[in-house]
Amino acid sequence: MTDTSSVLQIKGLQIxxxxxxxRPFAVDDVSYDLxxxxxxxxxxxxxxxxxxxxxxxxGLLPDLVRPTAGEILFxxxxxxxxxxxxxxxxRGKKIAMIFQEPMSALNPLMRVDDQIAEVFEAxxxxxxxxxxxxxxxxxxxxGIPDPEKAARAYPFQLSxxxxxxVMIAMALALEPEILIADEPTTALDVTTQAQILKLxxxxxxxxxxxxxxxxxxxxxxxxxxxxVAVMQLGKIVEHGNADEVLDHPQxxxxxxxxxxxxxLHADDxxxxxxxxxxxxxxxxxxxxxxxxxxxxxxxxxxxxVNDISFKLGVGETLGVxxxxxxxxxSVGxxxxxxxxxxxxxxxxxxxxxxxxxxxxxxxVRKSIQMIFQDPFASLNPRSKIGRIIAEGPIxxxxxxxxxxxxxxxxLDLVGLDPSAIDRYPHEFSxxxxxxIGIARALALEPEIxxxxxxxxxxxxxxxxxxxxxxDDLKTxxxxxxxxxxxxxxxxxxxxxxxxxxQKGNLVELGTASDIFNNPxxxxxxxxxxxxxxxxxxxxxxx
Amino acid sequence: MLRFIALRxxxxxxxxxxxxxxxxxxxxxxxxxxxxxxxxxxxxADEIFxxxxxxxxxxxxxLLTQLGIYLAGVVQLDLGFSYRQQMPVAELIWDRLPATLLxxxxxxxxxxxxxxxxxxxxxxxxxxxxxxxxxxxxLLFYATPLYWAALMAVLLFSVQLNWLPGFGYETVGxxxxxxxxxxxxxxxxxxxxxTLGLFFMAVYMRMTRASMLEVSTLDFVKTARAKGLKxxxxxxxxxxxxxxxxxxxxxxxxxxxxxxxxxxTETVFAWPGIGRLMFDALAQxxxxxxxxVFFVSAAMVLLFNLVTDILYRxxxxxxxxx
Numbered sequence: 001m002t003d004t005s006s007v008l009q010i011k012g013l014q015i016x017x018x019x020x021x022x023r024p025f026a027v028d029d030v031s032y033d034l035x036x037x038x039x040x041x042x043x044x045x046x047x048x049x050x051x052x053x054x055x056x057x058x059g060l061l062p063d064l065v066r067p068t069a070g071e072i073l074f075x076x077x078x079x080x081x082x083x084x085x086x087x088x089x090x091r092g093k094k095i096a097m098i099f100q101e102p103m104s105a106l107n108p109l110m111r112v113d114d115q116i117a118e119v120f121e122a123x124x125x126x127x128x129x130x131x132x133x134x135x136x137x138x139x140x141x142x143g144i145p146d147p148e149k150a151a152r153a154y155p156f157q158l159s160x161x162x163x164x165x166v167m168i169a170m171a172l173a174l175e176p177e178i179l180i181a182d183e184p185t186t187a188l189d190v191t192t193q194a195q196i197l198k199l200x201x202x203x204x205x206x207x208x209x210x211x212x213x214x215x216x217x218x219x220x221x222x223x224x225x226x227x228v229a230v231m232q233l234g235k236i237v238e239h240g241n242a243d244e245v246l247d248h249p250q251x252x253x254x255x256x257x258x259x260x261x262x263x264l265h266a267d268d269x270x271x272x273x274x275x276x277x278x279x280x281x282x283x284x285x286x287x288x289x290x291x292x293x294x295x296x297x298x299x300x301x302x303x304x305v306n307d308i309s310f311k312l313g314v315g316e317t318l319g320v321x322x323x324x325x326x327x328x329x330s331v332g333x334x335x336x337x338x339x340x341x342x343x344x345x346x347x348x349x350x351x352x353x354x355x356x357x358x359x360x361x362x363x364v365r366k367s368i369q370m371i372f373q374d375p376f377a378s379l380n381p382r383s384k385i386g387r388i389i390a391e392g393p394i395x396x397x398x399x400x401x402x403x404x405x406x407x408x409x410x411l412d413l414v415g416l417d418p419s420a421i422d423r424y425p426h427e428f429s430x431x432x433x434x435x436i437g438i439a440r441a442l443a444l445e446p447e448i449x450x451x452x453x454x455x456x457x458x459x460x461x462x463x464x465x466x467x468x469x470x471d472d473l474k475t476x477x478x479x480x481x482x483x484x485x486x487x488x489x490x491x492x493x494x495x496x497x498x499x500x501x502q503k504g505n506l507v508e509l510g511t512a513s514d515i516f517n518n519p520x521x522x523x524x525x526x527x528x529x530x531x532x533x534x535x536x537x538x539x540x541x542x
Numbered sequence: 543m544l545r546f547i548a549l550r551x552x553x554x555x556x557x558x559x560x561x562x563x564x565x566x567x568x569x570x571x572x573x574x575x576x577x578x579x580x581x582x583x584x585x586x587a588d589e590i591f592x593x594x595x596x597x598x599x600x601x602x603x604x605l606l607t608q609l610g611i612y613l614a615g616v617v618q619l620d621l622g623f624s625y626r627q628q629m630p631v632a633e634l635i636w637d638r639l640p641a642t643l644l645x646x647x648x649x650x651x652x653x654x655x656x657x658x659x660x661x662x663x664x665x666x667x668x669x670x671x672x673x674x675x676x677x678x679x680x681l682l683f684y685a686t687p688l689y690w691a692a693l694m695a696v697l698l699f700s701v702q703l704n705w706l707p708g709f710g711y712e713t714v715g716x717x718x719x720x721x722x723x724x725x726x727x728x729x730x731x732x733x734x735x736x737t738l739g740l741f742f743m744a745v746y747m748r749m750t751r752a753s754m755l756e757v758s759t760l761d762f763v764k765t766a767r768a769k770g771l772k773x774x775x776x777x778x779x780x781x782x783x784x785x786x787x788x789x790x791x792x793x794x795x796x797x798x799x800x801x802x803x804x805x806x807t808e809t810v811f812a813w814p815g816i817g818r819l820m821f822d823a824l825a826q827x828x829x830x831x832x833x834x835v836f837f838v839s840a841a842m843v844l845l846f847n848l849v850t851d852i853l854y855r856x857x858x859x860x861x862x863x864x
Contacts, residue, residue: 092770104761
């Protein structure tokens, strides 16, 4: 495998995990190469070891995790054998890296241009004045509006997309031969993601860099990759040209992963109007105010939910879709009265949830339950599963013994072993915890479930299982579902109708197939066009 | 910024009045009053004499009237008169303030500088023997009662080794002037200031260490390493500055105690400061002196809270904007 155009060759790399980890090696016998001018995507689910070889390359492995065999050849130098000083000289200059969370990847206390100038400083290049000038040039190149102003800004003053552009500018500063991008668009909204992907592809072409793009998202792969390596549990299971791997996956795992991606094709839903109404929302409004008061300075007002009305049919799944800051989660929280709406009504069995108080609210609340995004933070780590599930019914007067028996039944219903009742949340995986969250919501025998980004934190294969479970339960228990998500693919798969929100306003409401096939508003159209991998899917379908 | 400071000052004034009022009632709720103590000491505890004293001190008026008179004075920065010491309270406090501020400021600087430094060192050598040593010593400082440490320090450094003076502010009858006097006071200062600083030194150390370790796991530190920056620079520029935010909060809390926090130390070391004044006033139910000391301490706490908030705005641009 001596390819002259390879800038990087990884041969038989093995990285050991500390004792007590779930497997001995984070990465085991991994070999691949990276050629100049190509984008190689390393794809895998969480825990697959996809970021490990990149971190080893940069000498940035976590403590106690170290390479135990193999080599990483950068041209002809083995990076694993380099001294810390020699490796530091390569970092930033020959190999640069960008990360997932552009907010936390920038120092919150330093101005943007100082952080970019540091790259030159680290390698003793240019004078301080020249560094600043270069910083502004770089910011211009990555397409930040008003680069002079952005240069003097602090990270918190920029949007997520702008911050990622700053990271990219920083990585480009010394014209590196290799750019490692570790999930660089995962934390971004879909329209911003599309822009950043395009930027990376453009810059790659202009500078002739080799890009190693680490991602969990096959949509992103379809959008940007020349070649793909699929990783599972520390090994590369499939490796090849992007088109070949996506269109004709050879390995079972790759096939399973690709099959698990929610398809954009939406079925024609039954007419919602013919159904009985489970919930009616009229003119819901929620405004956040901060500051103000006697000594608080100027008041800031955010219209999170602005005069929104919709109906939810019995047995229907209604998607609420939008980017961050669109107000979709505020709608969910107002529906279950975790927050009090400022105006409007939420009609449930003739009662207005929005104005109920005290005992009445407690009783009505039983019939509308919520599932949360983060399966780790939403379960009390000190409570056993049985208690977590039975707590609600017990609070509503069900005898403890009966509630625990019901909890065991519910665990069975969501596909977990009833013995889980005596275990703690940390003993379960993310997907299992989300099932526990669903069991908890079902414990009060609700008519309506609000799922707030309920599958967003899950890997794609787990996500598919949880979506199937939700769909199945909905039919069996005749539930109505409000499904809040930023992911249009997920919405396309599970929702009958979809409400698109932007900046607190309801932009469009229609059946899933109408929204995807004939979007009426420009905003909906831009959201759909930004979905990564969409064109490839259309081509395959068409 | 100016608007922020002005608003905060108004707020502070309101809080100060509330504190004075609360203190006033608390003190009067305790049994005994200055007239009773003085009459007792004079050995003439008959009703008429007691009544005369009460009238003289204004203690015969209804409590609310007394409060009104006191508040009216405070607003004009008149803290009343100590009949016990036959001096205006403000003057008494003013006389004692420099000694206390010298002691507490020295303790503040010693604990902040040494504590932070030790914390940084420990965090850079985490898990090694020097980290263990620093952490153990800090725990010891943290757990040692102040008065015990003070007495032991006097025993060891003053009585046994005879290196440093064990009590007082300067050598009695030394009649030093100029630089010699400064040196004399500095020698007297070392023991009380270091003892007083022990506790906070330990707290700063532990907080700095924990904070440095936490910040060093954050993403932007990884970014800094990926740029190829040298470890020393990453420590100073990226980790240290971010790690100092909680330490600033704590320093603000300690600074608030600059006036009222040295009662024990001043008593053990016979340091002629506010702490001693307060201690004596308490024994003698000298209401006006006590209220005066409380007033100045409270004002100090509020002042340093404000200074902390301003510092925070200087250090952290995110707070400046919100």
